[in-house]
Every structure is written in structure tokens, then in C-alpha cells.
Amino acid sequence: MFNFGIVMAVIVRHLYNFRHNLDRIFDSFYWPAMDILLFGFTSVFIMQRSGNIPQLVTVLLSGLILWTIVWRGQYEITVNLLEEFWNQNLVNLFASPLRVREWILAVFILGFAKMFIAVGFSAFLAYVIFKANVFVLSFWLIPFMVSLLLTGWAFGLLVGGLIVYYGHKIQVLAWSGIFIIVPFSGVYYPISTLPKFAQKVAMFLPTSYIFEGMRSIIFKGVFDFKSLYISLSLDGVLIALGIMFFVFMFNKSKEKGLARLE
């Protein structure tokens, strides 16, 4: 089903690129650090002024760190795809025995590894500077991370499918595409804050169940297992749709020729 030597080739290609490319290093450390500092100090300020919002720093920073997982999952797929456009490398790759599914698996693995680096780095900063401990989520953190990463990958494939067909002209979606679900995911506020129609949209997003769960654990120390089940089921549907859509759009793009994207 997969030639792991070829999967490794794609991973090695991006690791080499990571080594030489300052903006990819920036992506992994600079922006997460800035986010933690910005949200951390803002929540400390609010705490000092109002003083009656318990766990505010932990809730906001945990939300931010968990959101990084979703964003990272999407970003690795779409930006690695764009890297091949920018480097005029798409034909080199797909005129070799590489199959689309092997490319997808390779970027999944890369996304998984870089997610650990980025989340680990952000969690470390949040703890050292603000004493906010994301590990308060204990073992629930693992299924939360799995669900959020699957959501990121699914949206990465959906946005990647559009990019592989329409090319550079919609490349802005590579960075911004996933943010369409932020308001409905309740990353920093409860879903009940949203207007009714938005709450209905949130019901179909796996992320909303995870962020609600995160707050439930931090505030009450409990989490409803059913929410995780719904979230992972929605992820299953989204990831299947994402893979099908990406492969469909890749094949449609080949009708016009992959070389045009370079």
C-alpha cells in the first residue's frame, strides 16, 4: 500500500529544506513564542484588573496551545505543497514513482513531528513565564491532540485540494484557510457565547467538543467521554472527505498539467 522508502524521501526532502530555510524555523518557534507572550500578558492584565476569573491564564494559553495543533496540522500540508510550487519541484516529484497517498502520508508524519516541537516549545514557554500548565489536562491531552491534529489534516487536505488545482492565486489560503473555523470552535470562549446559528455550525466541528472539554477539565475536573467520541467520529468523516477531495483535485489538476503550477 505504501513504499516507505519513498515516504522517507519526501520527509528527508522537507527536513533538508527546514535546515536551510530560515522562515520555516521562524514558523516553528518565533510565532508560537509571540502568541504565548501576547496572550499570556493580556490574560495576566485582565486577571489583575478583574481578579475574579479563575484559571484565566491557563484557559487562554491552553486554548492557544491546542489551537496550534490544528493550525500546524493544516499548515504543514498546505505550505509543504506550496514549497513544491515555489521550488518548481512538483514535476520532479510526481514524475518519479511517488504516489499521492505516499506524499500525503509523508506530510502527515512531518506535521505530527513538527506539531510536537511547536506544542512542546509553547507549553514550555507558557509554564516557565506564566506558570500555566497545559498538562493539567492529564491523559485527556493525548486524545485531544489526536482529534485536533486530525481536524488540522482534514482541513489541510481540503485547502490543499483547492491549491493543487487553482495554484498560486489562492495561496493565501495556505496560511489562513483554517481560521474560518476558529470563531465556531470556541477556542477561547464557551460555545454558549455564540449566537444560535453559530452554535449549530459548531456542532459539526470536532474542535468545538475538544475546546469545551478542555474548559470542563480545567474548571470542573471532568470530561464527558461522549464528546470525545463525537469529535473523533466527525474527524473520521472529515479526514475521509479531505483525502478523497485532495486526490480528486490532484487528478483534475493533472488534466491541465502539473507543470503549469510551477
Added chain:
Amino acid sequence: MSSNPVLEVKNLVKRFPSSKRDSKGKGFVVAVDGISFSVKEGEIVGLLGPNGAGKTSTIQMLLGVLSPTSGSISYFGKDFARNREEILGQVNFCSSYIRLPWSMTVFENMDVAARLYGVKNRKERIAKLLAIFEIEAFSNKSVASLSAGQLMRTVLAKSFINYPRVLLLDEPTASLDQDVADRVREFLEKERKDFNMSMLLTSHNMREVEKLCDRVIFLNKGKILEIGTPEKLAAKLQTAKVELWIEKNEQKASKLFKKLRLKVEKEGKYTRVEVKEKEVANFLVVLGQNGVDYREINIDRPDLEDFFLKAAREGKNV
């Protein structure tokens, strides 16, 4: 050279959708229009034609990065669409238009290519190719820092990484200086001889095509105009170019050429006259009979370049 075809193309068609509609109401552009050809084991075949003839679309379809509208491609007797990975493992390509990831070094690019093609003993293979193409000194340099010639040699080295049985070459010597281009041509001939490698080559350098290719396929507007050896195609023209430095009776000569309806070009002191190859002797006799004296004479037999120019201009069988 074996008679077994390693590559067979049958009725290959590529149509691109277009917003412009023609008089028949068709909303597409035909890039490749039902071409069929084969390449035998150990054979080097030239794919020639003017810009827009369909060469690049054909090569892209042969590499699987452009889907054909209809028709079939098979390598080694196997259908390309059904056996893509197995076939592409034995095929490679080189194009003067292709680029490599610019921030990676030459070695890193070669390493990734070797891994993609599952090459065993990667380091030895890379070292050997870097030596053959004289790019060892740039091994640790980023691709962005290479000159056009060094980059082209790297792309060529990469195309040999998997010991390909079929190599698709799109203007492989376009950006190389004469000396390096000659060595690349020698290397291609040696690879063909040593490993019975087959090649499909596009080039605008007719001397290169004449030197390397066993057969030439001439494309125009997506259709095959001619297939044959370079010599046979050139011979189809049947016209020779007689270049004269006329010393006496130049005006008389001009009138004579006009009377005989011959195509004449003037370049400095030389007059170039197109004469049917078998009538050259008669032509010279007539010149003598009319008192036209010439100081120098040079007779050029038609070559592939003449064929290319004539076919490209006229766009039909020569």
C-alpha cells in the same frame, strides 16, 4: 539495437479546454492530435517541431504529469496508466526548463532523488554521477548558487540516478557551453552503447539531433508530419544550396536565375541559389553557357535543419 519497443504511443490526444470557441463551436485547443510512435530498446529518437508543436505536452504525458485526453502509452509492453510506479522507477527525464529545490545543496537534491527511485548504495551512485558530470566541487553548494551550466549538469546527473532504461530529454544541452555539451553528447552515446538505454530527445540543435538520433519524429500543430532517419528526412527536400562568388556578368546571372525561377539569396559577395539536387550539374553548365564566371563555389546538400525550417514554415509534409 533490439527491435523490442520499450515505449509505444498509440493515438495519443491532448485537448485543453479553452474559453474561445472555433467556427465549429469547439471550446478546446488541441495540443497533441492522435500521434502514434514507438521507441525501440537502445534507440535514440528525436522529437522535433516548432514551438507549440506538441513536444512538451507529449513528454509531460509520457512522464505522467499530464493526463491524456485519449490514446494509450505503454512502456516495456505494460500499460503506463495501470503500472505507473513500476514504470516510472525505470524511466527518468531531464529538461533545461526544470528546476531543483534552490535552497538544498547538490548532494541533498541527488540524495532525495536516489531515495525517490529506491537506489541502493546511494552515496556511491551519487559520487559516481557527480564525478561524471564534473560537479563534485559543488556537491555542498546550494542549487541557488550554481551557474546555468552547473545546474543543467546537476539536472542531468539526477536523471541518471536510477539507471533508467528510458530517458526523456528535453533540450538537454540548451544552456551548456560547446565543450560541456560535446561531453554530455558523448556520455549519452556511451550510456546507450553500454546499457542499451533508449532515449527520446527534443532539441533545437539540429547538429545534435543528426549526431545522436537514429530516427526523428517531426511534429507540427500536434500531428506527426514525418518519421524517418535524419538523412532520409533531409533527402526529402531534394534541393541543394549552391553558393557562388560571381566575378563576371552578375546582372546576366540574376536574369538567368529569374528566368529559371530559382530561389536566390544575396549575402555580401555571395549569391546562394536553391537548385534541385540532381540538377546541380546542369545548372553549372547553363551558367557556363551564359558566360557567368564565378571565383568560388560551395554546394551544400540539404540537412535536417533545412527540413526543419521548411516543414515548420509550411506546416505540411515536405
